[in-house]
Amino acid sequence: MVTGLRRVALIGNPNTGKTTLFNALTGLTQRTGNYPGVTVEKKTGRMAGGIELIDLPGAYSLVPQSPDELVAVQSLLGRIPGEARPDAVVVIADASNIIRSLYLVTQVIETGLPVVVALNMMDVAKSHGVTIDAPALEKTLGVPVVPTMAVKPSTLSALKAAIEKAAEEQAAARPAWIWPEALQESFNELSERLGGDPPKTDEADVARSFLLRRALIDEGSDSEDALAAQYGPQARAVLAEVRAKLKDRGINPAQAEIKMRYGWINEAAAPHVTRLPIGPTFTDRADAVLTHRFFGMIIFVCLMLGVFIAIFEWAVPIMDGIDALFGLMGEGASWLLAAAGLGGGPLESLVTDGIIAGVGGVAIFLPQILILFLFLAILEGCGYMARAAFLMDRLLRFAGLSGQSFVPLMSCFACAVPGIMAARSISSPRDRLVTVLIAPLMSCSARIPIYVIMVAIFVPADRVWGLSLQGMVFTAIYLSGVLVAIPVALLLGRTVAKGPPAPFIMELPTYKWPAPRTVFLRVYGAGKAFIIRAGTIILIASIIIWTLSYFPRPDSVAEKYDLQRAEAKASLADQALKERVKEIDRLESGEYLRGSIMGHMGRAIEPAVRPLGWDWRIGMAAIASFPAREIVIATLGIVYDLGDEVDVDEETDQLAMKKKFTAAQWPDGRPVFNLPVALSIMVFFALSLQCMATMATLKQETNSLKWPLFAFTYMTALAYLGALATYQAAMAIGLDKAGA
Amino acid sequence: MILEYVIVFIIIAGAAAWGAYRICRMFSGDGCGCGKSACPRNDPQDKKDFPV
Numbered sequence: 001m002v003t004g005l006r007r008v009a010l011i012g013n014p015n016t017g018k019t020t021l022f023n024a025l026t027g028l029t030q031r032t033g034n035y036p037g038v039t040v041e042k043k044t045g046r047m048a049g050g051i052e053l054i055d056l057p058g059a060y061s062l063v064p065q066s067p068d069e070l071v072a073v074q075s076l077l078g079r080i081p082g083e084a085r086p087d088a089v090v091v092i093a094d095a096s097n098i099i100r101s102l103y104l105v106t107q108v109i110e111t112g113l114p115v116v117v118a119l120n121m122m123d124v125a126k127s128h129g130v131t132i133d134a135p136a137l138e139k140t141l142g143v144p145v146v147p148t149m150a151v152k153p154s155t156l157s158a159l160k161a162a163i164e165k166a167a168e169e170q171a172a173a174r175p176a177w178i179w180p181e182a183l184q185e186s187f188n189e190l191s192e193r194l195g196g197d198p199p200k201t202d203e204a205d206v207a208r209s210f211l212l213r214r215a216l217i218d219e220g221s222d223s224e225d226a227l228a229a230q231y232g233p234q235a236r237a238v239l240a241e242v243r244a245k246l247k248d249r250g251i252n253p254a255q256a257e258i259k260m261r262y263g264w265i266n267e268a269a270a271p272h273v274t275r276l277p278i279g280p281t282f283t284d285r286a287d288a289v290l291t292h293r294f295f296g297m298i299i300f301v302c303l304m305l306g307v308f309i310a311i312f313e314w315a316v317p318i319m320d321g322i323d324a325l326f327g328l329m330g331e332g333a334s335w336l337l338a339a340a341g342l343g344g345g346p347l348e349s350l351v352t353d354g355i356i357a358g359v360g361g362v363a364i365f366l367p368q369i370l371i372l373f374l375f376l377a378i379l380e381g382c383g384y385m386a387r388a389a390f391l392m393d394r395l396l397r398f399a400g401l402s403g404q405s406f407v408p409l410m411s412c413f414a415c416a417v418p419g420i421m422a423a424r425s426i427s428s429p430r431d432r433l434v435t436v437l438i439a440p441l442m443s444c445s446a447r448i449p450i451y452v453i454m455v456a457i458f459v460p461a462d463r464v465w466g467l468s469l470q471g472m473v474f475t476a477i478y479l480s481g482v483l484v485a486i487p488v489a490l491l492l493g494r495t496v497a498k499g500p501p502a503p504f505i506m507e508l509p510t511y512k513w514p515a516p517r518t519v520f521l522r523v524y525g526a527g528k529a530f531i532i533r534a535g536t537i538i539l540i541a542s543i544i545i546w547t548l549s550y551f552p553r554p555d556s557v558a559e560k561y562d563l564q565r566a567e568a569k570a571s572l573a574d575q576a577l578k579e580r581v582k583e584i585d586r587l588e589s590g591e592y593l594r595g596s597i598m599g600h601m602g603r604a605i606e607p608a609v610r611p612l613g614w615d616w617r618i619g620m621a622a623i624a625s626f627p628a629r630e631i632v633i634a635t636l637g638i639v640y641d642l643g644d645e646v647d648v649d650e651e652t653d654q655l656a657m658k659k660k661f662t663a664a665q666w667p668d669g670r671p672v673f674n675l676p677v678a679l680s681i682m683v684f685f686a687l688s689l690q691c692m693a694t695m696a697t698l699k700q701e702t703n704s705l706k707w708p709l710f711a712f713t714y715m716t717a718l719a720y721l722g723a724l725a726t727y728q729a730a731m732a733i734g735l736d737k738a739g740a
Numbered sequence: 741m742i743l744e745y746v747i748v749f750i751i752i753a754g755a756a757a758w759g760a761y762r763i764c765r766m767f768s769g770d771g772c773g774c775g776k777s778a779c780p781r782n783d784p785q786d787k788k789d790f791p792v
Contacts, residue, residue, distance in 0.1 A: 347744045350751060536762070543755035627763070696766040 006167035007052045007084070009076055011108065012092030013101055014058030015386075015509050017120045019043075020518075021092060021150035022055035025160065042075050049164045054086060057425075060100075062107045063218045063254075067432075068424040070222065077111065079226055088114040088166040090159075095125035095132060095147070096510070098273055102265045105141065109173045110213070112206030114166040115143040118159055122147045124510055129276035136272040143173045151515055172206065177264040179213075182251050186242050187212055193238050194231045215239060217253040283383075283510045290387050291508075300391055303384075307375045308478055309471030312452065315367035322367075326360030346553075350546055358542025358634035361657060363534045365449040365630075370527050372445055376414055377522035381514025385410060390508065399486040400493035404428075405435040409485075412442035414526065416694040419444075420701055430499040434492045436701055437711050440689045441481040441488065445526070449633045450685045451477050457658050458678035460738065477682045484687060484718065496710075533628065541631045545624050545638050548598040557595065561588040593639065612684070612720070613677040613727040615666060622684065629690035632681075633657070640664060675738050676730030680723040688719035 012018050022028065026045030043055045056072035064070040078085030091108050093101030098119070109115050119125075119132060138145040144162045149155045179187070190212050211230070214223035216239065227235045246253055290296050330352045337343040337351065379385055388410065393403030404426045412419030419439050426432040443451075455470050455477075462469045493499075561584055568580040593599050602616030609619035621635035640660040664672040689695065689712045698708035730736070 342744050342747070345741065345744050346748045350748055537759075540755045540759040540762075543752060544759065547752050627759075692763065692766060699767060 005050055005052050006088070007054060007086045008088045008090060008163055008167050009054045009056055009086040010090050010092060011056045011059060011072060011076055011104070012118075012120075013060055013094060013097075013104060015507065016058070016092045016094040016101065017150040018058065018092045019055055020515075021090075021118065021120060021148065021156075021159075022053055024150050024153045024156055025163075026053055042071055047163070048160070049167075051163065051167055059104065061104055062111075062214065063221060066425050066427040071424075074222065076108070076113075077226075079222065086113065087170065088116065088163065090116045090118055090163060092118045092120050095119040095122045096128045096130055098125075098130070098132060099262075099265055099270060102141075102269055103261055105143075106175070106177065106261050106265070109141070109143060109175055110206075110210050112172045112210060114169070114171055115173050116159070116162045116166050117141065117143055117145045119145060119147045120150055122155075123149050123151075124512075128281065128510075129278040131274050131276075133272040137269060140176065140268050140272065141173070142176055176268065177260065180256050180260055182246065182249060183213075183216075183253060183256055183260075186216060186246055186253075189245075190216055190238065190242050193242075194227075194235055216242060217257050219243065219254075281510070283508075286511055287387065287508065290384070291390050296387070296391050300388060303379075304479070305467075305472075305475050307372070308475040309468055310375070311368050311371045311448070312455070312471045312474045313468060314371055315365075315452075318367040319364050322364045323360075326356055326364070329360070330356045346550065349550060350543070354542050354546025354550075354638055355539065357637040358545065359534050359539050361633045361637035362449055362538045362630045363531065365452060366527060366530055368448045368452060369445050369530045370523055372448065373414060373523045373526035374519065377519040378514050380522075381512065381518055383509045383511045386508050395486070396489075399489040401431055401434060401489055402428075405431060408435055409439060409442055412439045412444060415444050415446070415529075416440045416442065416691065417697045420694065420697045423701070428499075430493070430497045433497045433702070433707070434489050436698060437492055437496075437707065438485040438489050440691065440694050440698075440711060440715060441485040441687065443478045443481045443686060444691075445530070446629050446691065447478075447685055449630050451682055453633060453657055453661075454678040454682050457661055458673065458675045477686055480683065480686050484722070488714075488718070533630075537628045538630060538634055541624065541627060542634045542638060545598070545631070545635050548601070549593060549596050549639050551596060553592060554595065557588065557591050561585075561591075598639065611727070612680045612723045613674075613731070614680070615664070615672045617664075618672070618677075618681065622681075622688075622690075625685075625690045627690075627692045629685055629688075632685065632690075636661070674736045676727050676735050679730050679735070680727035683726040684719045684723035686719075687715060687722045689715040 010018050010022055022043070022045060025047045028043075028045040042057070045053050045055070047053050054075065056075055057068035059069040059072045062073050062076070064073045074080050075083070076086065076089065089108055089111070091101075091105045093105060105115070105117055117138075119134060119137075122132075125132065132147070134145045134147050144166065146159045146162050147155075148159050178184075187209070191208075194212075211223060211227060214221070215227040215235075218224070224236065224239065227239065243253070290299060333351045333356065334343060334348055337348045342348065379388075385407065389403045389406035392406045396402055396405055405423070407425070408419050408422040410419075411422045416439050419442065420436045423432050423435045423439065426435060451474055455474050459470045459473045464472065564584050565581060568577055568584065572580050594603075598620055599616070602620040605619050605623065606616040609616070609622070614622075617636065617639045621632045621639065624635045625631040637657060637660070661673045662671065666672055695708040695712060698711055699705055702708075
């Protein structure tokens with residue numbers, strides 16, 4: 001912590017616009033969404049006036065129910081080792097649902113920290129006919145109450161001033177409510193029996209009282225641990241005795257607290273809130289259809305189909321442009337190296353066949369990534385995702401999970417890493433474990449390149465019922481992970497993580513127009529991450545794969561083909577000579593590749609991948625793509641380039657990759673790739689865990705190597721068997737004769 | 741020719757070292773491999789045992 005820097009925490013119920021407010025105050029661009037559970041870890045940023053803002057995950061109360069709420073509460077109470085308590089707190093209250101938000105406000109006031117209440121989403125409250133007398137509420141609560149609209153930064157100057165004042169003056173609020181007599185007696189008894197030195201300052205006294213109250217009320221919480229840490233292990237026994245006395249008197253402390261708080265809120269604060277009677281809102285009317293058991297599901301499926309068809313069809317013109325750009329880069333690099341006297345050798349091959357073919361083969365799929373994230377950002381921003389979670393609750397319950405798992409699983413369609421982290425919002429450890437173990441089965445955006453290239457090349461570009469067949473196959477393969485995840489979740493729920501699913505309660509937010517800035521930032525962030533990934537992991541992998549595919553280069557091979565070239569020159573002329581030399585070049589490249597380290601390794605594993613319809617190059621590409629699944633495209637690009645079975649320079653109107661694949665042959669002249677092989681590759685990558693970042697996240701989130709290894713093993717076995725069954729079934733019904 | 745091989749060797753060795761570094765950091769350090777000291781994923785509080 002920098003000396004002189006004041007730390008101010010932002011806390012509030014889920015989906016009250018905390019992160020939007022955080023971004024507006026700090027100028028940062030953290031991810032936001034119109035559904036609960038977007039923020040699952042604390043984030044920090046600076047605002048003017050030497051203040052560090054801490055954006056905490058959403059919490060309904062200071063009694064944490066899930067790991068993300070625990071982070072919020074521990075951070076607020078200064079229970080994180082090496083981290084001081086914040087100097088002030090901003091409680092963000094949803095103005096359209098102020099009564100519920102005030103529950104958390106009253107709890108935070110008891111911490112003794114200076115508090116500012118931001119009445120956020122005033123525009124939504126107004127549209128619901130809700131008006132709040134903020135000055136009167138401020139007087140009742142005894143803390144500053146500032147109306148805000150986080151989406152309009154111009155409305156935040158009063159809030160900024162209130163935050164600076166609260167952090168500067170350090171004036172703690174005093175609760176205006178009185179605890180029930182029985183509970184107060186128990187607090188007093190607990191305080192006397194635990195003894196210890198009397199607090200020397202008011203602040204320490206408030207902190208002590210807060211800890212005693214929370215420990216007494218929140219049975220089994222981390223407040224008990226904090227009490228035991230402060231007063232010794234005997235504190236637990238004292239706590240149990242005091243609680244037993246309350247029980248004997250028929251008093252449940254947790255229920256008594258809820259009754260006391262809502263009683264005070266309804267009596268003292270609610271009169272400052274007026275609600276005009278209004279008819280059904282747009283949200284009510286839209287939800288009647290969108291969350292309908294039957295029509296809601298139909299609309300959901302149609303929406304998903306639309307998204308995937310758009311991903312598939314809209315991107316092609318831009319892809320052609322990127323492809324051409326990388327083609328030019330290759331030519332430019334060759335020309336530059338030749339000019340520097342370094343052409344024609346390993347360096348030129350590394351740059352053009354390795355780096356440009358590898359990175360370019362993956363980077364070409366940027367348009368699909370942007371389109372996917374555009375749709376995700378719009379669906380998240382408008383509030384539809386929460387409805388989708390509601391619809392999916394039944395399906396997930398069938399899989400032994402609850403709708404709580406939907407948001408993390410839906411996030412995995414973008415990337416499994418944030419999806420697995422989002423599982424922190426799941427209250428049941430059992431549901432959380434099952435969710436993170438099936439999360440990598442969701443088709444993340446990294447699978448897009450594999451699906452697109454295979455579908456584009458091997459699925460006929462026909463139309464069925466007016467819809468693109470390629471788009472439908474793409475959708476089907478994208479959703480295959482979901483279908484497989486259901487039985488896997490059921491099985492895991494009955495074996496490694498037994499127990500009933502947790503109940504699912506989710507607040508459905510009001511529909512809003514997605515904020516263009518939020519949508520732009522989400523799409524921009526995804527595009528940037530994809531480019532960075534192509535420039536780091538894919539680049540590294542491309543160089544290593546090229547090395548394994550290029551070396552060794554025995555002189556005997558060069559001598560053999562130089563002799564053949566000399567013979568051709570002596571006996572042929574013009575076009576015949578040109579074609580013969582090209583043929584010799586291809587044979588030479590093929591022999592080098594087969595004799596390379598990759599070639600030897602590939603042929604060793606070929607018996608294992610032959611039943612899937614794969615040749616050794618596809619097998620090696622699958623193995624090489626362990627760090628990141630997009631590497632398979634880079635690897636295939638490199639090995640088929642080095643094998644040079646086709647002259648891609650002659651390309652005019654097709655993606656270079658397409659011609660490379662269609663020209664690949666088995667030694668007997670049969671094409672390596674056909675529709676069954678393409679389906680088998682797609683199924684393998686749909687079901688396998690080829691992503692090191694996901695494995696690392698699984699390790700971090702479960703704090704054990706056991707679970708990532710378990711996930712990798714079961715998914716690899718599933719992927720192999722799935723690819724085997726797909727290939728064999730597709731061959732049996734004659735799909736090898738179909739094709740684009 | 742020798743210069744060409746030296747450049748290729750440097751590129752390969754650099755890629756291998758960079759790759760190994762990223763993998764090690766991913767699994768032992770900040771998880772996401774972003775390398776930022778302020779990465780929230782460095783927070784030990786986030787590393788909770790699974791009570792299953």
